[in-house]
Amino acid sequence: MIKSFTVLDLLDLDLKEHDALDLHCIGGRPGLTRDIRVPDINRPGLALNGFFDNFGEDRIQVFGRGETAYLQELEEAGRTEVFAEYFQHQMPCVLFTHGLDPTPAFFTQAEQSHTPVLKTDLPSSELSSRLMRALSNVFAAVETIHGVLVEVFGIGVLILGDSGVGKSETALELVERGHRLVADDAVEIRCIAGNILLGQGANRALGHHMEIRGLGIINITHLFGVGAIRENKQIQLVVCLEYWDSNKEYDRIGAEDRTREILGVKVPILEIPVKPGRNIPIIIETAARNERLKKMGYYSAREFNQSVLKWLESENARSRYVQNSHEEHHD
Amino acid sequence: MIERDVTVTNRAGIHARPAALIVQTAAKYQSQIMFTKDGEEINAKSIMGIITLGAAYQAVITIRAEGSDEQDAVDALATLFDKRFEEE
Numbered sequence: 001m002i003k004s005f006t007v008l009d010l011l012d013l014d015l016k017e018h019d020a021l022d023l024h025c026i027g028g029r030p031g032l033t034r035d036i037r038v039p040d041i042n043r044p045g046l047a048l049n050g051f052f053d054n055f056g057e058d059r060i061q062v063f064g065r066g067e068t069a070y071l072q073e074l075e076e077a078g079r080t081e082v083f084a085e086y087f088q089h090q091m092p093c094v095l096f097t098h099g100l101d102p103t104p105a106f107f108t109q110a111e112q113s114h115t116p117v118l119k120t121d122l123p124s125s126e127l128s129s130r131l132m133r134a135l136s137n138v139f140a141a142v143e144t145i146h147g148v149l150v151e152v153f154g155i156g157v158l159i160l161g162d163s164g165v166g167k168s169e170t171a172l173e174l175v176e177r178g179h180r181l182v183a184d185d186a187v188e189i190r191c192i193a194g195n196i197l198l199g200q201g202a203n204r205a206l207g208h209h210m211e212i213r214g215l216g217i218i219n220i221t222h223l224f225g226v227g228a229i230r231e232n233k234q235i236q237l238v239v240c241l242e243y244w245d246s247n248k249e250y251d252r253i254g255a256e257d258r259t260r261e262i263l264g265v266k267v268p269i270l271e272i273p274v275k276p277g278r279n280i281p282i283i284i285e286t287a288a289r290n291e292r293l294k295k296m297g298y299y300s301a302r303e304f305n306q307s308v309l310k311w312l313e314s315e316n317a318r319s320r321y322v323q324n325s326h327e328e329h330h331d
Numbered sequence: 332m333i334e335r336d337v338t339v340t341n342r343a344g345i346h347a348r349p350a351a352l353i354v355q356t357a358a359k360y361q362s363q364i365m366f367t368k369d370g371e372e373i374n375a376k377s378i379m380g381i382i383t384l385g386a387a388y389q390a391v392i393t394i395r396a397e398g399s400d401e402q403d404a405v406d407a408l409a410t411l412f413d414k415r416f417e418e419e
Binding site for chain 1: 347358371372373374376377378379380382383385
């Protein structure tokens with residue numbers, strides 16, 4: 001879980017394109033260290049009318065066109081006494097959309113109470129959906145797992161296994177074969193929207209580096225180019241590498257789906273025994289292709305078994321026919 | 332299972348060289364060894380994992396070992412921290 005998420009952290013979120021919040025702070029800076037504890041917003045219409053029952057004071061206060069017009073009307077009529085009561089509440093921040101500015105008396109009160117005043121050019125509806133998305137990512141359940149995350153043929157494959165089993169080497173070979181590295185060693189996994197596991201490097205500042213025994217630490221971006229890396233990826237398949245154990249039964253057919261639960265989400269898992277001479281990257285590539293087929297509704301192992309059953313049945317019918325005609329002949 | 336808190340006492344914090352020392356020491360033991368800092372847990376046998384922790388000067392790390400040689404493993408790792416990885 002995250003330790004704390006302040007308004008400053010919100011401003012620092014590096015979101016791009018259709019996720020960008022486009023926020024800047026125009027006042028109340030001493031309050032930027034206030035915590036945001038609830039991933040939700042509040043439209044303060046009722047509060048501005050002096051009704052503070054069940055007031056969502058722990059939420060980000062969003063002022064759109066309506067609220068701002070109302071502030072103006074309040075100030076023109078000289079009814080600004082409600083502002084003092086409003087700012088007695090420890091709200092994380094007040095946020096103006098549509099590039100609107102707060103009214104002077106309101107702004108002064110915000111400054112005095114050290115409540116951060118933020119501003120964005122986005123319209124309220126767009127801002128609230130982006131903000132909710134960003135906050136739900138921040139407040140999502142998080143787990144850091146020791147493994148390597150690669151994207152193979154568009155499938156996010158999380159490679160797990162004991163240290164020294166060859167996770168990084170396998171990932172390196174996959175990158176060499178044109179696939180993408182998302183994170184090596186420490187993969188931070190977030191559960192988004194209840195059923196999506198998004199993985200990324202646990203420390204963004206360290207970028208896409210890998211440790212290969214005998215080589216040391218290498219920079220994948222510089223060695224293989226930007227095409228060989230990816231910032232984050234949904235985890236769709238878990239591959240668990242283990243030392244070959246001749247006493248253990250490995251899946252020989254693959255008709256049943258095994259899953260592993262991460263943060264309450266079930267992900268298909270494959271246990272792949274490692275021994276010299278087994279080309280693990282190619283096995284993982286094939287597993288990723290197979291996973292894509294499954295997503296399209298085609299299960300290799302099941303279809304194969306169906307044909308076997310069909311064949312056995314026809315063979316059975318034929319031998320019975322042959323037997324019957326023999327018997328008729330004898331009669 | 333054994334747990335012990337250690338503090339990073341070398342000025343530079345855990346950069347590549349101390350991380351390599353930790354991994355080399357941890358790899359000598361059979362036990363499963365984990366480091367925890369601020370709720371983030373990583374495998375002590377993984378160099379990138381340890382660097383990812385971002386353990387700066389005075390950071391507190393919990394060493395947790397589980398296995399047949401857990402006591403020796405924790406002692407050896409704690410000694411590394413006490414000796415400041417032989418740095419300033």
